[in-house]
Amino acid sequence: MRVIAREVGVQAGALYNYIPDKQTLLHELMRDHLLELHEAVGPCLVGAAPARLEAFVRFHIAFHHARPDAVFIAYMELRNLTPENFAEIEGLRRRYEQLLAEMLHAGVEEGAFSVPDEKVASMAIIAMLTGVNTWFREDGRLSLGDVQNMYWQMVARMVSVSGTVSS
Amino acid sequence: MRVIAREVGVQAGALYNYIPDKQTLLHELMRDHLLELHEAVGPCLVGAAPARLEAFVRFHIAFHHARPDAVFIAYMELRNLTPENFAEIEGLRRRYEQLLAEMLHAGVEEGAFSVPDEKVASMAIIAMLTGVNTWFREDGRLSLGDVQNMYWQMVARMVSVSGTVSS
DNA sequence: ACGCTAACTGAACGCGTGTTCATATCCAAG
DNA sequence: CTTGGATATGAACACGCGTTCAGTTAGCGT
Numbered sequence: 190m191r192v193i194a195r196e197v198g199v200q201a202g203a204l205y206n207y208i209p210d211k212q213t214l215l216h217e218l219m220r221d222h223l224l225e226l227h228e229a230v231g232p233c234l235v236g237a238a239p240a241r242l243e244a245f246v247r248f249h250i251a252f253h254h255a256r257p258d259a260v261f262i263a264y265m266e267l268r269n270l271t272p273e274n275f276a277e278i279e280g281l282r283r284r285y286e287q288l289l290a291e292m293l294h295a296g297v298e299e300g301a302f303s304v305p306d307e308k309v310a311s312m313a314i315i316a317m318l319t320g321v322n323t324w325f326r327e328d329g330r331l332s333l334g335d336v337q338n339m340y341w342q343m344v345a346r347m348v349s350v351s352g353t354v355s356s
Numbered sequence: 357m358r359v360i361a362r363e364v365g366v367q368a369g370a371l372y373n374y375i376p377d378k379q380t381l382l383h384e385l386m387r388d389h390l391l392e393l394h395e396a397v398g399p400c401l402v403g404a405a406p407a408r409l410e411a412f413v414r415f416h417i418a419f420h421h422a423r424p425d426a427v428f429i430a431y432m433e434l435r436n437l438t439p440e441n442f443a444e445i446e447g448l449r450r451r452y453e454q455l456l457a458e459m460l461h462a463g464v465e466e467g468a469f470s471v472p473d474e475k476v477a478s479m480a481i482i483a484m485l486t487g488v489n490t491w492f493r494e495d496g497r498l499s500l501g502d503v504q505n506m507y508w509q510m511v512a513r514m515v516s517v518s519g520t521v522s523s
Numbered sequence: 524a525c526g527c528t529a530a531c532t533g534a535a536c537g538c539g540t541g542t543t544c545a546t547a548t549c550c551a552a553g
Numbered sequence: 554c555t556t557g558g559a560t561a562t563g564a565a566c567a568c569g570c571g572t573t574c575a576g577t578t579a580g581c582g583t
Contacts, residue, residue: 190540190541190542191539191540191541199561199562200561200562200563201541201542201563202542202543202544202561202562202563202564203560203561203562205541205542205543206559206560206561210541210542211540211541211542265432304510305505305506305509305510306498306506309498309503309506309507310506310510312487312488312490312491313484313487313507313510314484315487316483316484316486316487316490317480317481317483317484317487319483320479320480320482320483320484320487321479323479323483324479331473331476336476338472339472339473339476339477340476340480342472343471343472343477343480343514343515344514346513346514346515346516347510347511347513347514348513349513357570357571357572358569358570358571366530366531366532367531367532367533368571368572369531369532369533369534369572369573369574370530370531370532372571372572372573373529373530373531377571377572378570378571378572
């Protein structure tokens with residue numbers, strides 16, 4: 190709280206003219222983050238399953254790379270939430286995971302995808318995509334575009350029907 | 357500290373007959389965890405690349421599933437380490453990641469694997485495997501064996517030369 | 524039985540935390 | 554010019570943390 194206050198150029202007590210308490214602040218930060226995520230992922234949800242999946246992979250990497258602080262807070266402070274607040278945040282995150290699971294399901298029905306389990310595959314993909322944030326550095330060997338391409342290629346192979354890799 | 361003491365059935369001060377401070381305790385916990393990891397992964401490093409990779413996938417999932425507390429601490433308390441302690445832990449973790457990267461490299465040279473980038477692929481695979489700990493529950497729909505099978509299938513597809521999936 | 528050492532207690536310390544509140548300051552409306 | 558409401562201050566609070574230490578206890582060798 191005092192760090193936030195200093196960064197805003199104010200004393201700690203003054204923050205409480207704008208937030209009831211820290212719990213609410215964290216909860217609203219996480220909720221806003223996830224609502225923005227849901228809003229921004231919208232355009233990725235149109236078209237055939239493979240195109241949707243490719244858009245999703247690239248989007249997820251870019252979106253989370255642009256918001257390292259929000260991702261950090263969402264990960265680190267999740268356990269400090271009230272049970273009710275935790276439930277809401279968890280629900281929003283699950284809905285996001287379901288978007289991917291439904292995408293995989295559609296791809297399987299289209300005959301384009303093949304996965305051992307749609308839910309498990311969605312968890313695996315999201316974990317692997319979110320993991321980019323832990324190692325990718327802007328000034329490294331690879332550009333973000335490179336990484337997006339590589340991850341899309343790996344995901345495509347992972348879920349494609351045997352032997353068909355689109356690009 | 358007081359929680360640990362209570363769990364051991366002792367007062368907090370008594371702990372300091374065994375550890376100099378909390379920092380050292382955390383550091384030793386993490387180092388022991390990673391040394392055990394390196395020791396246990398050994399048997400996975402023999403044979404042809406595909407067999408090694410399969411063993412590695414199954415091993416990583418099982419090993420981390422059996423040690424949720426150690427995994428949690430290694431993740432959560434990493435930032436509270438002294439720079440020197442952090443460097444040592446980070447080094448051990450990087451050596452583990454390199455084992456996988458070298459395995460992928462060998463597989464590529466054998467003509468069995470194809471990945472966009474060995475280092476990136478190793479980060480992706482490890483993130484996806486470690487992610488199992490965040491959602492898998494013993495009493496859920498799937499057994500750990502099921503999950504191991506599914507993840508091996510996904511990883512195999514992800515790194516296999518186009519169109520060849522072993523099982 | 525005695526004494527020595529190792530181990531444990533219980534209280535305290537300094538510090539950092541989230542939060543509150545009486546007081547002061549500013550600025551626009553009457 | 555006065556006044557009232559919004560906003561900021563700075564000091565204090567209660568609490569939890571890691572850590573220390575003088576004093577107590579327990580157990581073993583002689």
